[in-house]
Amino acid sequence: MVRLALPTALTLVPLRAALPRIADAGADGVRLDLRTELRAADLSATAARELRHRLGEHGLKAGPAVFPTRGALHDEDRLEERVAGIVAALKLAADLGCGTLSFRPFRLPASDDAAATLLGEVLNDVARAGAHVGVIPCLTPAGNATRALEALSKVTAGPFGANFDPAAILLGGGEVAAALRTLHAHLETVTVRDAVTDGEGGREVPVGRGEVDWEETLALLHEARFHGWATCDRTSGPDPFGEASRAIEYLRAVVSS
Template identity: 20%
Template sequence: MALPIITNKIGVIVDSFQVGVKEGLLKAKQVGADGVQMYAVHGEFDPANLSVAARKEWKAYIASLGLEISALVGDLGGHGFQDPAENRQKIDKSKRIMELGMELGTNIITTHIGIVPSDKNSQVYETMHSACEELARFANDMNAYFAIETGPETSAQLKSFLDGLGTKGVAVNFDPANMVMVTGDDPVQGVHLLKDYIVHTHAKDGLKLADIDPRDVYGYYGYEKTLDHEQIAAMAESGESFREVPLGEGSVDWPAYLRALQEIGYNGYLTIEREVGTSPETDIGKAVQFLKAYKA
């Protein structure tokens, strides 16, 4: 079968360069990206730290580089939206991040909401569902998407959760590597299952080395073991259960995966995420070229 020829734009997560936003934007341009995604939860891109003037300045600066914003990262960590005591603050901040995205020119915010429980009658499921219903309505009203990253649960489980929200304001940021590394789910099947919800993707690759409880990676409300972002990255770099690797060196079947995205009519961004390694700029540059090879 012939390789798919893609027309998707290629993005990079600025924070993956590990050099700050402004320098990261310059590096994104240098490696040949069309667009960028930035974390908007802390530091200089926290909505609370950005005045109206600063927002306009950033939007103009990014445009001056010939770049678009593919999405913002709005992942607030912890157990996502599983803890009812934290949800009011997290929901409100998520709304502010969505508003910031619209001002900067993107209507997509990507996030983790926590592992969706298999038991729809559980308290955790109800807590997550209630939070996501509110966020879905808010996003839908402003023509935006609050996009859940795939990986913590199977695509079938995630689809069932999304189908019950009433609108598509809560959508999907599809990450094929998370699926192959943790649950062992098939990204190609996942694309077809979640086709009505995919609004953004992360281009990442990985290997599953051993079975692992998703709670040991993503945490769970009331579960003893909880890792922060740095600890998860360390696990992905040298852990015994899974490994994040450069594009094309892992278990993601890129021709089949890209063809599946074509088949569902997805024409959005393929945004490169590199969370491990000592040479992120080199790895990201190679990833851009890897994806561009499918444009030939």
Template identity: 25%
Template sequence: MNNKIGVIVDSFRCGVREGLVKAKQVGAEGVQIYAVSGEMDPDNLNAAARKEWRSYIESLGLEISALVGDLGGHGFQDKTQNPAKIEKSKRILDLAVELGTNVVTTHIGIVPEDENGEVYETMLAACRELSEYATSLNAYFAIETGPETAERLKRFLDKLGSKGVSVNFDPANMVMVTGDDPVRGVYTLKDYIVHTHAKDGIRLREVDPREVYGALGYEPLDHAKIAKEAEQGEAFREVPLGEGAVDWPNYLRALKEIGYTGYLTIEREVGADPEADIAKAVQFLRQFRA
């Protein structure tokens, strides 16, 4: 494995600047940062502030693996909300490029089974616009795996006509929610993977993905609810890297075989001591280095 190791700064549950320092201290080479609100919201950063952030991150010897641009709710299932969400997503991608990365990860909502329904068409239209914009910047919006099977997601992506909307591969989400096989999923989505999350988990029972991710006419995506379920729920549990159902040796081998050379970015959404868990996760991934 020759992939660089990253950390989602927000997993440390402190401010961005402190989180960046902690990421460096645990041995990460890159970071992913939430950019939807607060101090990293593109609406709150003028040109000088953007240059200052980039300079500070580089001074720590870090690079940005991606920004998180997940706007919550139903993703892009609600056509009445999409114009504002699409515009915000574009501004987050602009910020990403200025900060030195070309990836923004996001949730678009559960891709429906019915490919002829209005929600499916609404999501396609939004993603086509986002894909065209990303391609114009040589960048990507990366859909996080988990809400639907890899096969269903691939069929959706194949309809977009460009790869500006691609994949942020999260093996734990697949294990915990759909019961999908991450190793097989890597081969299925091999043409689209531009970023990955390093996370682990176990599935305790079958669960309707709408209970986890929400859906139009059901209920919206609620990150706090997901985190609570992942820590103490009855359907699945997020666990430290290497302690769950993700087959790491074969998963990493699959990524290598498809030619993926991007980041493995550690995400830790639960646990009493995330800093310790993240430090152990860095060491866990390092053991696979060639």
């Protein structure tokens, strides 16, 4: 079974109070948001070490980290500022003991689009920074996994992986199993979300109530020898933390069935 994390941000309480709630939910670790929860400018290396110690006191580990950029990595508007923020977040992720740093889902340009050239340059810059501190940056594809594979194949300056989010694939018009097979060699982390689609795109739903075949998905992850973190997340609904916590129970039940 993969290691399961919960986002501390879903608890809607200060980080210190979030840790026992996440431990009680049965998670193995936490996912930290390095833009809204913890910022490189506000957290020293000493404070990062103290947080790692506090996690250990609750039987938790620092799992994946996220840095929700305000624009795509091929969006020229304020790009230099965005990349600088990513580089600082990579250093903070290393101090916290997070092995990966993922970015929010966004649609990737076609390989013959001028934006694809810019994206390749940015990904290599970010990969170089990640390699320097020992953290793997990760794209989160939305819809077209082939474009993600094309983008990742152009990265030569250091490791760059994929954060696989089935809901982002579905809501972007993609097919989960096919996308997972396409990206299996680049998988570094997984975001556990579910969705249903309709003529207007669709919506996120609790895990197990959507169109993702979790038995197949978990089998494909096993086939790909995936041993990274899977974060049970929920970005909408009346009780995001409760539903994300129940997703842990659901996945473990699927594995044991």
